[in-house]
Amino acid sequence: MIELESRRKKLFDQMKDNSIAIFFSGVSKVASEDEMLPFCVNNNFFYLTNIRQEHSILLLIKSIGVKREYLFIDPYSELKEKWTGKRLTPDNASAISDIKNIYTTDNFETILALALANDNNQYGDIDCIYLDLSSPEQKLNDDFFMKDFFMKLKIDYTNKEIVDSYSLLRDLRMVKSSYEIDSMMKAIEKTNSGIIYTLNKITAGIKEHELADYFEMYGRAHGRAPLAFSTIVAGGKNATCLHYPSQNDTLKQEDLVLFDLGYSNDGYCADISRTFPISGKFSSIQKSIYEAVLTCNKAVIAYAKPGLTIKELQEYATEILRKECIKRKLMSENDDIRNYYYHNVSHHLGLDTHDVSLREKPLEKGNVITVEPGLYFAKLGIGVRIEDDILITMDGAICLSKNIVKEVSDIEKLMANRG
Numbered sequence: 101m102i103e104l105e106s107r108r109k110k111l112f113d114q115m116k117d118n119s120i121a122i123f124f125s126g127v128s129k130v131a132s133e134d135e136m137l138p139f140c141v142n143n144n145f146f147y148l149t150n151i152r153q154e155h156s157i158l159l160l161i162k163s164i165g166v167k168r169e170y171l172f173i174d175p176y177s178e179l180k181e182k183w184t185g186k187r188l189t190p191d192n193a194s195a196i197s198d199i200k201n202i203y204t205t206d207n208f209e210t211i212l213a214l215a216l217a218n219d220n221n222q223y224g225d226i227d228c229i230y231l232d233l234s235s236p237e238q239k240l241n242d243d244f245f246m247k248d249f250f251m252k253l254k255i256d257y258t259n260k261e262i263v264d265s266y267s268l269l270r271d272l273r274m275v276k277s278s279y280e281i282d283s284m285m286k287a288i289e290k291t292n293s294g295i296i297y298t299l300n301k302i303t304a305g306i307k308e309h310e311l312a313d314y315f316e317m318y319g320r321a322h323g324r325a326p327l328a329f330s331t332i333v334a335g336g337k338n339a340t341c342l343h344y345p346s347q348n349d350t351l352k353q354e355d356l357v358l359f360d361l362g363y364s365n366d367g368y369c370a371d372i373s374r375t376f377p378i379s380g381k382f383s384s385i386q387k388s389i390y391e392a393v394l395t396c397n398k399a400v401i402a403y404a405k406p407g408l409t410i411k412e413l414q415e416y417a418t419e420i421l422r423k424e425c426i427k428r429k430l431m432s433e434n435d436d437i438r439n440y441y442y443h444n445v446s447h448h449l450g451l452d453t454h455d456v457s458l459r460e461k462p463l464e465k466g467n468v469i470t471v472e473p474g475l476y477f478a479k480l481g482i483g484v485r486i487e488d489d490i491l492i493t494m495d496g497a498i499c500l501s502k503n504i505v506k507e508v509s510d511i512e513k514l515m516a517n518r519g
Contacts (some may be wrong), residue, residue, distance in 0.1 A: 101150065101198045103279045107272065108148055108160065108169065114268045115162045119228035120215055121265055123148060124246070125156040127239050143451040144232050144269045146367060149197040153188050155241065157208055158199075161215055163224030170211060171197055175204035216257055229253060230265035270456040274448060275466035280368060281491060284449070284468060285500055287365035288489060290325045291372050292504045294318045294363060300518045304353035304378055308333040311357070312347055319363050328369035329453045332360035335378070339483025340476040342443055351378050356386055358483055362453070369453045371470050372501055373487030380515040387508060389475050390484050392424035394506060396473040397486045400445060404471070404490060404497040407462050410446045417445040417473050425475070440475050449489055467492040468500070 115121060123145040128136040141152045149158055149171060157172040173193050174180075181187060190202040203211065215223045232238075236247035253262060276284070297318045298311055312331040319325035334344040336355035351357055355378050362370035375390060377383075382390060400417050422437040424430075431440065446469045448457035455468075463469070472487030488501045505511055 103277060104148065104150055104198050106277070110272055111148065111268060112160065112162055112167050114272075115160070115230060116228050116263075117162060117164050118224055118226050119162050119230060119263075120212075120226055121158075121160040121162075121230035122212075123158040123232055123265075124238065124240050125149075125151060125154055127154045127241060129239055142232070142235070142238060143367070143456075144234075144266075144273075147269065147273060147451060149199070151188070151193060151197055153193075155205055156193075157205060159208070159212065159215070160230075161223055161226070163226065166224070168201065168223070169199045170201045170203060171199040172203050172205045172208045175206060216260065218259070226260070228261045228263060229257070230263050230268070232266055232269065233264040234266040266456075270458065273450055273456050274458070274461070275464065276450065276468050276491075277466075280450065281468065281500075283366045283368040284370065284489065287325075287328065287363050287368055287370040288372070288501050288504070290319065290322065290363045290365065291361065291370040292501070293322065294325075295359065295361070295372070295374060295504060296514075298359070299376065299514065302351070302357060302376060302378055302515070302518070304351055306351050308335055308338070308347040308349055308351065308357075311351075311359075312361075315359075315361055325363040325365065328362040328364040328371060332358070334358045334360075334483065337478060337481040337483070339375070339485075340478045340481075341483075353379050354383070356382075356390075356482060356484065358485055360485065360487065367451050369449060369451070369455075370501070371449055371453050371472075371487060371489060372504060373472055373474075373485040374504065374506060375484045375486065376511060376515065380518070381512050382508060385480065386482060386484075388428045389430065389477065389480075389482055390486075390508060392421065392428055392430065393473050393475050393484045393486050394508075395424055396420040397471055397488065397506070400471045400473065401488060401490055401497055401499050404463065404469070404492060406464050406492060406494065409462050410444070410457075410459050410469070413471075414445045421473060421475060430475075430477070440477060441473070442476070443472075443474065445473050446470050463492045465492055465494050 125145045126142045128139040131137045139154050155174045159170040161168040173188050193202050238246040294315050298315045301314045312333045335351040335357045338344045339358035358375045360373045421441050448455040449468045468491050474485035476483040488499050490497045490499050
């Protein structure tokens, strides 16, 4: 796969000569007793290999004039496959990762020691080891963690420099390729379909969690699209809690309902927020608050461009919301907008919903970020957030989620035709 070759080449280009880089997929964590949590691959490992199997390891070796790639996977176990299903074969792993040198994990320590040997003629004199140290508690095997592996290398190889590779992967992942953008577009399109399906289920008397279940069920029924994150459905005053957790309340006819949701596609996430009137029509105060947020949403999308920082987008959004609230008499000039808007307007998006990023770094072509202003009036029982996913281009930004309904008239028309 040319995409993966390109990613690893870019990483090799950033590595020092006479260095190695090691990445682990991780292992499942214990939930309780003999119950394991679902396995979640380390996304830096996945970014470089497209492999999702636990206990896997990537080793990159860069000596002068030579670059080698090794992927280590579990050895075949008839017993394990009887319990947990088929595992990757070397041919499978090579086809997925486009790495030719596939070994079983019981060979890792031997090849690593050979690469780091001082008298090694095969790989040159390696003097630098790159490790992803962003998650020292990442579980590598049984009771062995990344922090333990780091200490082991530090003790065994006192003459080697150990460098955190996180910043290298972060900078690569912040700039999306056409392949990544296409994957995110597909996730957004699926999310749009799931929203329309769920919209038809909105009615007074339904539980919030039922709507979250409908959205998840739609994804499962259409290509088994996984959730990018746990769906938030918040009716009425609950929408003033940003990460409202319980979702047990019953929707009321006179309230708004806020959705924060998305599917993922090939690992890449959509992150969309929309707010709808349960009755099908906005009341005058609901419409005023909604249109203040919508004005800000569209203004920030139009404003975003290379060279600006997310902090500058936040300052711009905050000032627009302040002016809109004063103009609409939602607050006085002496009031503090932070009483009604208390989160950031943007974050990077990719393999993680809140993707790896350096927030202080100016935006550049290829960044994909969210734009998600909101207003929250607890005393009125109204919370509104409108979130889109945008691509930073050479000249500005493109809204990747532009087809997801957000104009008042379009929402009311769509809800009038429910069922």
